[in-house]
Amino acid sequence: MEENEDSEIIEHHVNEEMEKKGFTTRHTHLFLESVTLSEREGYSTQSSHRLLAYSDALISIIATVMILPVAHTQFQDDQELKESLQHLLTTKVAVYLMTFLIVSVAWAAHIRLFQVIERIDDCLALLNLACMMLITFLPYTFSLMATFPENILGILLFCTCVIVIGLIQAVIVMYGFSHPFLLNDQIQISENQGFYKRHILKVILRVPVFCFIAIIFSFIFFPLSYVLLAFVTFLPYISQSLKWCRNKAIGQMEETPDSMLFYSYHPNEPLSKERVEAFSDGVYAIVATLLILDICEDNVPDPAVVQRRFNSSLIEALQEFGPEFLAYFGSFATVGLLWFVHHSLFLHVTRTTRLMGLLNTFSLAFVGGLPLAYELTHEFPRNSRNELEAIQISCVIIFFAGVFQLAIWVAALFSERETLHPYVRYGGRDHAFMFAKLALYPCVALGTFFVTCALSRFSAPVFHLMQMAVPVAFLLLRLLVRLGLALLRRLFCPTPPATHSALEEEDLRLPFSDLAT
């Protein structure tokens, strides 16, 4: 079996590397060879791609789960929407948003972990599954905390989960560093692997330690443990913004030292673009189909009821559910088109930074609220005050979902050389078109909001008209942008096109491979 080993380039590489380090490492290597022979054969070069895709799918489902209790809240018709909304806003929406945040923090930690460990074997795959199981349990512990804020059981469960997740991740790191061929190539050839290992373990174990302190405090004075947990959750963002402010104040270059390349919490630290896309796809897919889950379960009428109430006329019985089907198609189309915008944007993104990831999370959190908003629009009688408010809430949610997508692009434009394809950079060929694509939904939502304010009697028709107009607008968008640009050029400046194309050429001369890395 020995002759097969040469075919595996990575192992070969590791062997070379090992040989440099002299006898001690060599001895360890031989030891490893005997113990972990099984893992090093065949599976050693196993790419982690599919494991990560599956993890992304699980995490995106869990992130959006907590919208279900919000969406299934029953509204009393006689009650004013505002009142029930206040009730909603205080607990369920807060739980949803916090869950989304916590799960996406866990997801970001998962990304960073598997940017260090690039290849997996069976053992790591099983450990990762155990980790996933605990992450999927977090939303439940969180809703326990929200429902029983004075009971420490919620805190205990949450902290226990987080501690166990942290320990499993530490085991994964230890395992990875004891089988160096699983690691990122850059770390694999680095001289100070031990330093990396300590640094990564320190960052990972920081969170369990905080949670352990929170558990102790929960027995003494529990409000303090909430403060501690909030601090842990926002830790990356706090340290990140503090660093950014300090750097801006001192005017220091944001040069990452070699040791801080991983687990640095820099706003410009790269997040795997592939995984950001996979996570977003998962959220968009779940959200788009949330309403059909309900429809398939609840909106098939009972044969007995149809016979009794509708004289066996199924069409009449289904007409009762008409608004719900409309809500489904409306929400699917909106979520689908927001996905389309996201897809178009990320097609031209070459590298995702942490800041872009954060803005993406905010956008997705609003997208998750869409089915709820659409369901609200048909819960209330026509032309009631409630209906108007439900429609306006939908507009606000669409507006924010779209605006945060636009913000991703704006954030990318600040460091466009590293993050964007030349076409959509400032002055690039598709710059105006991309802007139009990203601005379409926020503009339409804002317009609909103000029109419904002015024409409150026709709010529902205006809203449905908007729903039908937007897909057409997307189909014709390139044409419209060309017309608009031509018009602008003719009105204001007949000469600029020359400098414009010069800029474009300069951008296009940049080698593409340079951008992809």
Added chain:
Amino acid sequence: MEENEDSEIIEHHVNEEMEKKGFTTRHTHLFLESVTLSEREGYSTQSSHRLLAYSDALISIIATVMILPVAHTQFQDDQELKESLQHLLTTKVAVYLMTFLIVSVAWAAHIRLFQVIERIDDCLALLNLACMMLITFLPYTFSLMATFPENILGILLFCTCVIVIGLIQAVIVMYGFSHPFLLNDQIQISENQGFYKRHILKVILRVPVFCFIAIIFSFIFFPLSYVLLAFVTFLPYISQSLKWCRNKAIGQMEETPDSMLFYSYHPNEPLSKERVEAFSDGVYAIVATLLILDICEDNVPDPAVVQRRFNSSLIEALQEFGPEFLAYFGSFATVGLLWFVHHSLFLHVTRTTRLMGLLNTFSLAFVGGLPLAYELTHEFPRNSRNELEAIQISCVIIFFAGVFQLAIWVAALFSERETLHPYVRYGGRDHAFMFAKLALYPCVALGTFFVTCALSRFSAPVFHLMQMAVPVAFLLLRLLVRLGLALLRRLFCPTPPATHSALEEEDLRLPFSDLAT
């Protein structure tokens, strides 16, 4: 802007191809250039990867949706499980299985379509979203049919959806062939594009035509339209198995003519392996989290109830839900480990055939039933006859889910040169290990089934013991297989290793690139 065009290799290629065909085509080309300039710039070489991943996510969610009405059926405690099961089996389980089949047929058609059209632009992305919206509506029309079998409305809705989907797909094909740079490279350089186009359109439009006939028959004699629909759904499988039988009978070589490379319904026709994986990942992810969706929504106790019934003791209140948490972790672990087996198998699959895809669909359909089975195991009082039967049903479902995974591998072994990595082929290095991995769940499920038959009083402990033992077994599997093989070798044959390794060497000499295509 003309100078940028050379950078796009594919277009350049198309231009060359076009030039060969003389003036008429050239004229068309110039015409296209003027009309569709917008689509041919920048977006022309846009890969369809992410669009397909999103479609796969949507379709996998929809395929598993119909398990929810099954899982949420309330069982009366006094009622025997058998009785309620009969009620379930007749409608809801049938609806679930049929939906799964129909959706996976639609998915297979979607794969084939986008194996022909390999690149997309904005217009195709929007058309595909419209197509997806209609596919997600299919399960609902199907459950209408099952609930009101005598009412033609269900048939009408279903057929209308299928016809519109077919028409949109036809538009996508027409659009693709009018922008040849979007097509599969093989078709792009082919001389008889027109023939391909007609063949593909014929296959796609066959289904809407059948549905149109079914609509007409539904007004005259509706049972006939059900027969027609069943025929359409199974059409690919029927024609496939007929062809296979005929080929075997005549002894003819299964040589695919050039014209039949796409849309041929051959059992050996390749399905995109990437998409089979993405679809499976989606199903496994949804199924693994189905129970937590319920738990997050239903199992947070009401503060008022806790105060009244449990003297404000949250722990006592949660103990009521204990079995449900156990069911969640059990189901997550089982689904996760089945995913792990699937992942290990597809790591060594180099090419997926239609037959393997079909077996994979069957396996996934059983996986979808797992949460239901696990939920059943805690619905009934301890040591009741119902509990025993629920546990046995779980075993049967796990058994079939595992056996169909094993069948994928067996099917792959029949044409192992094209479909499998040398390691897991007959006589390959990891052949025995892969077999052990695939056989573990079926064996354990079968064992548990018979043990619970014999020791019916201890069925629950036996089942829970099995749940805890399996992950450990997976961790130690490689070791166990080595021990077992060594034992077998020592017992039966001390010489074979020589011929064994000779076989292996021969396999390994095969160039890898050869296998990947």
